[in-house]
Amino acid sequence: MSNNKNPLLPHLATLQNVIDLTPDVRLFQIDLNDADFKAKFDYKPGQFVFVSAFGTGESPFGLTSVAHRKGPIEVAVRKVGTVTSSLHDLEPGAAVGVRGPFGNFFPMDQFKGKNIHIIGGGIGFAPLRPIILTILDHRNEYGDLFILNGARTPSDLVFANEFDTWASAPKTRLELTVDAKDDKWTGRVALIPAVVKELQLSPANSVAIICGPPIMIKFTLTELKKLGFADEQIVTTLEGKMKCGLGKCARCNVGDKYVCKDGPVFTFKQISGLLEQF
Amino acid sequence: MSKFISKKDLNSWLNKVREGRRLIAPTKVEDLVLFKEISRVEDIASDYVNTDLSPKEFLFPPTEVLFSIEKKDGGVDLTPARVEKETVIFGMRPCDAKGIIALDKPFLEEPADPLYKEHRDKTILVGVACLKACPECFCSSMGGGPDDPAGLDIMLTEVKDGYLVQVLTEKGKALMPDSMLSESREAKPKAAEVSKVPAEGINKKLRQNFEDPYWGRLADRCIHCNMCSYVCPTCYCFDIRDYPNKGKTDRVRSWESCQSAGFTKIAGGYDPRANKGIRMRQRFAHKLLYFPEQFGVSHCIGCGRCVKSCPVNIDIREIISDVQKLGAKGE
Amino acid sequence: MAVEFQPRIVGFLCNWCSYAGADMAGTSRITYPTNIRIIRVPCSGRVDPLLIVKSFQMGADGVLIAGCHPGDCHYTEGNYYARRRFALLRPFLEYLGIESGRFRVEWVSASEGKKWSQVVTSFTDEVTKLGPRKALVPEATR
């Protein structure tokens, strides 16, 4: 049933696999049922989809996979509300709905040749993973890759199973930090802004991409500014309550811009120019 | 020379139109005048200036099933909802037609909302010009007028024992062919005298005074119910959830208002518009700034319903003139 | 032969007394009508009026609440609050057009299996006499 006509009608898909990333975050690998829609389904890092848990509703989730790897669509879902809880109850093989892809995307071509700093907090790290995968798959087109992944506790660090591949990749540095350690943790225990300050990240020919809880973005932003990062060098992806994803239902507006259509990716130059603070 | 139809012919026309269609018209409910489905033409109210609620609910209902979800042999089947019957909305005022033009913008702009489109295609709008204005309406300041037929399929203007008729669209002609109408030399009566509001360039002034403490002070009074958005003919915010319905599941869309707490709360609990003043500003910024700049037409049509029903008299006319005066400080 | 009306009854039973009483009825082979769907709650004081009104709204023909006799409450005062709450709720439901015969509160201790069966039997008869309750089936559209 092609439904390019009906923007609110989801495309049917099947839950191929469910991987537990943390006690309350699950990675859902989704396979679109409709063959030609699946073939046409192209998306870029930073874009998002609405995933339907039939019987409860639908919610927007940042895509955490990359299209060029031709695998299933991947979204990381933290169990926090009714739709996410219903999704967490699903077993592989269950039917779900997908709408999208929506929104703009990280300007990967503008990142080319630059040193990339990825700073993600908690589940906020998930929409940044596609940038890492794109860089690792086209390693020589980009400068140094610095990845800072923070979380409340060690077991809350997402994509832990990929840390080794990232850390051993060429010109790539992986730093992890937690707010509170458990008995097995030997790494860094500090808030993300403090780590950014401690590591004295250099703004030269660099871009910093932040995503996480608003409080973390706020303080990381000040640290990056102190290190000399200009507003247009700092990029983030905003979160908003959304219902359509098409820039029409006026639900996710920040001032006169829509997070779902003019975003979710914004540079901080754009954000400070917005009529309404986020 | 204009067309004319007598009251008697109009009533028999309405009875004929009612067969196989839904006839919606203003009728007295308690001491309100509401648009309701009419079973007897005599129930149609005539001594009203405008209805308490707008006809929006017949194109964008308070609650509607978008599609139903049926789990069948391992898979899932989605059946979009359809609009079966044609509807005739009779007795609308020109401002409500302007409201529907504004409502068309978000819903019919590509990619269009097919359910709204079906409602719209299957609805015939029959308006009656205003010979008397409400004390709180100001349509002529917002791009409309008491006798402006824009958006209507048929426009009636009451004269002695009948109506002057303007058939404006094919849909109107199909329902009211010229053969039914007689000629009349009756002069068109003077349209109602509508109060003015200084809405010119309000979007620029609003942009300049976005951070003014005016909004915080205004929000003191507001109790943040959903009434202004629900009585407004052009507000279109909605919420979507699934509901079990006899074995199947319905995806339901219902009205929602930007004034209720939690309207913009996101997962994890952060709410960018938890502050009452910011929520208040959002309503009037969307009405007078964002929507006009995105869709090129005013989102407030000056019907005055929010002015009339607001429990604490948050009056958009007063706000427009206040914000215009605020402009002095800006650039 | 018209299908004889079988009322759907929802029962909220306090875990320490009435639920045990119903168990007692079962173990001593005392039968009672199966129209009642039993929901176990920690205490009759836990029964939120929302639960009762929601049951009626979703089509229940009768709602029964059973708890410990005043003074026996495992939590000392749960049934005292419940007694006041339902004393106020009953006339209110009647005022809204839900016959008071459809809403009953009983104190049934863990040893009163017999009384439990009588309560359910008499309540089922009473609700059967009152007939099906025309619940407001949630219409999708107005």
Place this chain on the structure above:
Amino acid sequence: MSETEQIRSKAKELLDAKKVDCVIGYERATDGKNARPMFAYNVKDADRLIFDQTCRHNLVRYLLNRKDKVTGIVVKPCDSRAINLLINEHQIARDKVVIIGVVCPGLVKTDWNKAGDKLRDACQLCQQRTPVVYDVLIGEPKKVEPPADAYPDVTGMEGKSVEEKRAFWEKEFSRCIRCYACRQACPGCYCSECFVDRLDPLWVGIRIAPGENEMWNTMRAFHLGGRCVSCYACELVCPVNIPLSLLNRKLEKETMKLFKFQPGLDPETPQPLATFQKDEKLGVAE
């Protein structure tokens, strides 16, 4: 000196002496006939304060947003009972409120752009023309003889058959558009998350339809059982004129019958549903 002048001078005095952060009162609405709430932050604002028989809002609700500031407030007798309710429920502190009580002349039936002169039915039945709590009283205390039956409308409703009651409420609730103005106007409705907004458990749901409307209206009223001070704020704001006081006052009548308690008379007595007597006979499971 008229009530308006007395209120203005009292407000100016309080504002001048910086005793209050602001005075909440009434000013003329934009239809030139009715009153609307107003916040006077300085002496100049205080000149817009008025008081007449169209001052229908219960302003006590606004105190809930100003718990940390000292606020002056104009209250009618029914509103003043709401202050006792909120103090009893530890929502506001008595020392944070300077109460300008007004002996009430009774309110007139008003509507947008219309201010009649016929006393509202509620005010004809009113048994309390003098505020129950105040720091300053405007007007002479007035004693009112309680009418024989203080609840004629409720008694009338009780007399109806089950089918008639069922049909009546079904018709009334089906008009509800769930704008929640009744909740937002009520001084007793201040839950951080209302049961109607809960998604888990889904008590009501977002559908604006008869079934959900009945659930909403029934439970909103019951949550005020033994608490509602009969200020009629909910009924006054309903855009589709649902007779909400007919619901609330049934609970008020039952509360008086069962527990001999009228909400809002003093801030100490615990509300009926928040307390109990061990051996009281209430006709439940007897």
